[in-house]
Structures are given as structure tokens and as C-alpha cells.
Amino acid sequence: MEFKEAKNKFVQTWGALGSQWGINKTMAQIHALLMVSNEAVSMEDIMDELQISRGNASMNLRALMDWGIVYKEYKAGERREFFTAEKDLDELAVKIARERSKREIKPALKILKEVSSIDSKDSAEEKHFVEQTSKLYDFVLKADNMLDKMTEFNENWLGRLVLKIMK
């Protein structure tokens, strides 16, 4: 396999993986492309390599920047903007975890708390509902806190964590 083919395969695979995890394909592909580029890439080049429209490129670059995993870069003497990805994987994982926690887990916790707080009166059905949703609330809260703790580690947290777990 030669470079160009490998690069393409990587970008496509990452894109497909992204969509399985609720991140749109183009967003994941752009990120993949930037991850393996040794220098900042212009929007023009991104459009060209991924065969996507200007609007699509623009919107997804914006989204990636909102997630804090892609940065704008300015080159001296160049009018247009260039983009680079966060390449440190620990940092990347932390940022993704934070963002998903904020966007999805936190709101879900709010709902869980709400629905588990009804008074279950007397029926077994209602009692079971409250019990189950309360357990779920505790579980999700604990998992979310774990993510928070991980982000505090920050340097090479995954490696350290693996060590700890394996005892």
C-alpha cells in the first residue's frame, strides 16, 4: 500500500467510525485529514481532498473548532486561513469527553433526576420505575464524575489509568 492510498483509507475509516458514534461523517473526515497532516491545511485543500462543498467544509470546521479540537492558524503573508487539529491524543480524548458530557450526559442527568423524583405512591409498577431510574441516575452520575476526574489527570491519563487498574 502506498501513502496516498493509506491516507485515504484512514480518512474514510475515521469518517465511518465517526458516524457510528454520532459525529457526522465529514466532521470526522476533516479531523482525520488534519490529524495526519504535518502542516496546516487551507479550506480550499480540504474541499479538494474530501470532495466536499465550501459550505460543508466551513460548517464542519466551525463545529470542530467549537469542540476545541481544531484550530485556525494564520500564515504570514497569506490572506486565507489554515487549520490544524489537536494532535495530542490524551488532550483530544479529554476534550471530546468534556464536550459530550456537557452536551449529552448533563442534560440526561437532569431528566433522570426529574423522573426519578415522582412519588411512587403504592403500585409496584411505580415503585420499580423509581428504583430503576434512581439507580440509573447514580450510575450515570458516577460515570460522568469519572470522566471529570480523568480530565484532571491530564498528562497521559490513559496510560496511568491502565497501570492503576491492572494493579
Place this chain on the structure above:
Amino acid sequence: MEFKEAKNKFVQTWGALGSQWGINKTMAQIHALLMVSNEAVSMEDIMDELQISRGNASMNLRALMDWGIVYKEYKAGERREFFTAEKDLDELAVKIARERSKREIKPALKILKEVSSIDSKDSAEEKHFVEQTSKLYDFVLKADNMLDKMTEFNENWLGRLVLKIMK
């Protein structure tokens, strides 16, 4: 908020959350419904509560059973089948982790290994590509192994893990 409303809110929220994580809405809703039911539910009732077609119910129940998080149950004297969800959350998390690892992470690892194995010849561009994808391979492998380790813990792994991490 009264029971019926709370239950509905829970099912809807869980469904929305599912789709953000690459699991289809109905599948997540059925699972939610079964999670909070104190007894096994017939397909008829599932169709009725979620307002979905027979085919949709059937296919998604099948998928949930493939994931190992929903079970068929037979009631004495009843012709039709009833369904229950895995209600133990540790067990649930373990099964989901295993399944996603098998379906998504393992294949991704294979591709990463492949593309990071090209010989990078001389250009800085190619060297950077190989370096980045190799790092990614190591990272994903480590994360996946961590999931495996967790599944071995099995009893209340999340709680124990939280204790360990917080030292």
C-alpha cells in the same frame, strides 16, 4: 409529574440519547421501556406504548437480543412471547462495551495497523502520517484493553474503579 408522564419522558429521553450515540431511536426506546417495566412485556404492548409497527418492534427486539441486553421470556399458558431487559447496570455497561468493541473498535484497529505499516520512505509528510497513525493505534489499543479489563472486574466495576482513581 405523574407516573405516566415520567415514564414517557424517560423513554423519549433515552431514545434521543441513543441516537446521539449511534443506536437507533426505537431500539433505545424499547430498551428504556423494558428497563423500567417490572414485568415482561409482549410485543403487542411494546408496539402500542411506543406507537410503532410490528416490523419495527420485531427487528429492534431482535437487535437488542443480539446485543445480549434483552431476553425472551415465556409465560405458562401463553402463546406469545414476552421480553425483559437486562436490568443490572454494571452488566449492561459491560455488554454494551463488549459489543461495540467487537463491532467497531476491533475493525478500526485492523485498519490503523494496516495504514501505519506503509514504509514512510523519505518525505516528512509520510513520516508524520506513520507517526500519527501509530500513536493512534497504540492509544486505541490501550483504551480497548482497558474496557476488557473492566469487563473482568464484573461486580460493581464502576464503583470500584471510581474508588481507585480517586485514590
Place this chain on the structure above:
DNA sequence: TTAAACTTTCAAAAATAAATGAAAGTTTGT
């Protein structure tokens, strides 16, 4: 063996999500 009671399948339809591209908006150099 038959038919009633139930489940599964899958081609087609509907719903949802993503992409396009032209127009509007910005920024920068002169």
C-alpha cells in the same frame, strides 16, 4: 394435517440528517 396465533422479513415509503451552492457577510490592502 390443518388452521389459528403469532413472528419475521424485506421492498417500498417516510423521516431524518447532511451537503450543496449562491448570496450575504467580513476582512484587508491600497
Place this chain on the structure above:
DNA sequence: ACAAACTTTCATTTATTTTTGAAAGTTTAA
């Protein structure tokens, strides 16, 4: 202030995913 160079927005189109429902399949009881 102007216009060239570039970016963003968003209504419309396109692609993808999910759902439907009728037909085919299966199981069970008599």
C-alpha cells in the same frame, strides 16, 4: 472608501437511515 479575497449562512436538494405493512414463515393445539 472601495474592491478583491476570502468565509459564512441557510433555503433547497440529496443521501442515508429508519419505519411501515403486507406477505411469507413458524409454531402449537386439536
